[in-house]
Amino acid sequence: MTRNRSIILAPAVALGSYSLLLFHAFSSLGEFGSYRKNVVRQMVRVGVDSLPIVALAAAFSGAVTTVQTAYQLVSPFIPKSIIGAIVVPSMILELGAVVTGFILAGRVGARIAAELGTMRVTEQIDALEAMGLNSIGYLIVPRVIAGVVMFPVLYIAASFIGIAGGLFVGHAGGFVPAGEFIDGAREFFQPFDPVFGLIKSFVFGFIITSISCFKGYNTLGGAEGVGLATTQAAVISCVYILIADLALAATLL
Amino acid sequence: MKHSNELKVGLSIITAAIIFILGVRFFEDLPLFETTYTLETEFDNAAGLIAGNVVRVNGVGVGSIDDVYINPENNRVRVRFHVDREVPVRQGSHTVVSGFDALGVVRMDVVLGSADSAKVPVGGFIPSREQADLLGSLSEKAPVLIDRMDGALAQLTSVLETTRSMLDDPDGDARQALASMRGSVGTLDAMLRAERDRISSILEEVDGITSGLNRAMGPDGDSLAATVANMNAVMARLDQTLLTLDATASGVNELLDKVNRGEGTIGLLVNDPGLYHRTDSLLGSLDALLVDFRANPGRYLKEMRLVDLF
Numbered sequence: 001m002t003r004n005r006s007i008i009l010a011p012a013v014a015l016g017s018y019s020l021l022l023f024h025a026f027s028s029l030g031e032f033g034s035y036r037k038n039v040v041r042q043m044v045r046v047g048v049d050s051l052p053i054v055a056l057a058a059a060f061s062g063a064v065t066t067v068q069t070a071y072q073l074v075s076p077f078i079p080k081s082i083i084g085a086i087v088v089p090s091m092i093l094e095l096g097a098v099v100t101g102f103i104l105a106g107r108v109g110a111r112i113a114a115e116l117g118t119m120r121v122t123e124q125i126d127a128l129e130a131m132g133l134n135s136i137g138y139l140i141v142p143r144v145i146a147g148v149v150m151f152p153v154l155y156i157a158a159s160f161i162g163i164a165g166g167l168f169v170g171h172a173g174g175f176v177p178a179g180e181f182i183d184g185a186r187e188f189f190q191p192f193d194p195v196f197g198l199i200k201s202f203v204f205g206f207i208i209t210s211i212s213c214f215k216g217y218n219t220l221g222g223a224e225g226v227g228l229a230t231t232q233a234a235v236i237s238c239v240y241i242l243i244a245d246l247a248l249a250a251t252l253l
Numbered sequence: 254m255k256h257s258n259e260l261k262v263g264l265s266i267i268t269a270a271i272i273f274i275l276g277v278r279f280f281e282d283l284p285l286f287e288t289t290y291t292l293e294t295e296f297d298n299a300a301g302l303i304a305g306n307v308v309r310v311n312g313v314g315v316g317s318i319d320d321v322y323i324n325p326e327n328n329r330v331r332v333r334f335h336v337d338r339e340v341p342v343r344q345g346s347h348t349v350v351s352g353f354d355a356l357g358v359v360r361m362d363v364v365l366g367s368a369d370s371a372k373v374p375v376g377g378f379i380p381s382r383e384q385a386d387l388l389g390s391l392s393e394k395a396p397v398l399i400d401r402m403d404g405a406l407a408q409l410t411s412v413l414e415t416t417r418s419m420l421d422d423p424d425g426d427a428r429q430a431l432a433s434m435r436g437s438v439g440t441l442d443a444m445l446r447a448e449r450d451r452i453s454s455i456l457e458e459v460d461g462i463t464s465g466l467n468r469a470m471g472p473d474g475d476s477l478a479a480t481v482a483n484m485n486a487v488m489a490r491l492d493q494t495l496l497t498l499d500a501t502a503s504g505v506n507e508l509l510d511k512v513n514r515g516e517g518t519i520g521l522l523v524n525d526p527g528l529y530h531r532t533d534s535l536l537g538s539l540d541a542l543l544v545d546f547r548a549n550p551g552r553y554l555k556e557m558r559l560v561d562l563f
Contacts, residue, residue: 043262051265088280150262153269160272187358189280189305194273 018214021136025144025213028137039142046108046143046209047150053107054100054154055161061095062087062162063169070175080176081184087166088185092193096159098245101204104151105237109212112143113233116216117226125217140213144206151205152198159197196252203244208237281305282317289316289335290375294348297383299330300359302350307360308334315340318361334361344370348381 032039069086116139119125128135163185171178212233219229282305296302299321308316316336324331336342345366352359363379373379419427445452511517515524522528546553 040258040262044258048261048265149266153265156269156273156276157265160276186280186282187307189282191277191281191305194277198273 024136025140028134031137035138035142039145042142042146043150046146054158057099057103058158058162059165061099062166066166066170081180083176084181084184085188088163091162092159092197097155097197097200100154100158101241105208105234109208109233109237110230112212113216113230117219117229120219121222144209147205147209152201155201204241207240211237288338291335294332294379294381296330296381300350302359310363342373346379348379
């Protein structure tokens, strides 16, 4: 394999091995019973343990969106309820999922990659294989399932807390009374918006956990390789969150 | 107490599901728990109405639109919506689409029927009326307007006919009034013809006066103002003078009253004819004396000399 060829074909090779890894992982779903405990443990680590940081980020992004929208609405002809009509859909459609996605790419993605990478370089994965366990099924599937299940939970929490933060800051800061905020949000509410947000959060959860597992599982070298895998897992997850965000908005909205 | 991982995961998923469902219902303006009932209506034109729009009764939001679709049976727009259970939608109610699609605030108003008719059952149908926009209200009122205009035109016609009959009658007042007016106009015309030169010269003079006045008022507006101020002062003084004059006049009046009543010297003088007679006779004697004096001055001069000597 020449260097030139590898530069051109590297993305295709990476996509291929990523797909094969996932295929192997989900073809072992039949053994789900043997790693049920592991799934629950990962759900707690991915979901429940991430709630505080996600809530904090969501509350502040909702509050900042409210203040900035109020700052930008200078025309006396625009009713203040428009602030609610902007903040709530922004939170539900975009910020709730994307802010959560970025935080989890850093918090969860890096950890998964570091865990699996360390297991790889310390040959624990080989040990699992030697014990006759399906290492891909045992290590990857619980994490991806945990991401796909818990990410929507975190998205709902983020949206709820973000809207509440925006509402509170709007009311307490004197930008818009709570009643007007909710009236505006109701006036322009589309029932599909939260459904779209849920779809996004499923996709983001899958992207973060699967990319991080792929990067961690295929770590090469020693401690340096683990560091590289961790960085790549976080960065590539963020990039693919943005790409998926645009792709979903373009196709579903 | 240490909770198991299963409990944590289960609780967070359940909480999220509850928040999601209640949140969506909240922002869809659905009550959080089932206390609404569904109704249906049909429009020729939904004017941009979509699911999620507010349903209002007398301007109060009481529910929202669930679904808007074309009814394949009659190609009209079928709208399914729900309202709060407390709202008494009775037979005889109707729906109207209102608001402006261009501003994105379309809603549906339900105009309630009378309070004594039966309630519309759940899933029941309410008829609609046309959108009450400007054109709609205008066309609603158009028949009334046309009726009124018709009446006004009929009255106008009768008035015109009366006038014509009045004018047609050769002995009628109107006819005679017109004839005399015509005569007057003829006289006026002749007069104007005769006096044309004078009138034109009068007009020229007026013109001159006006232009003079214009000159006075134009650039020297100040002097006119000063004049007016002076005039004001003069008027004030004149006013004062007139007050004094008034007092004087009343004094004179009083005096003349006294005189008339014959009081005082002048009164006696005026009212006593004896004085006149005496004066008259005195003057007669004086006349005789002077005649005598002219005729025989010596008789008197002698005594005058005596007087001179003293």
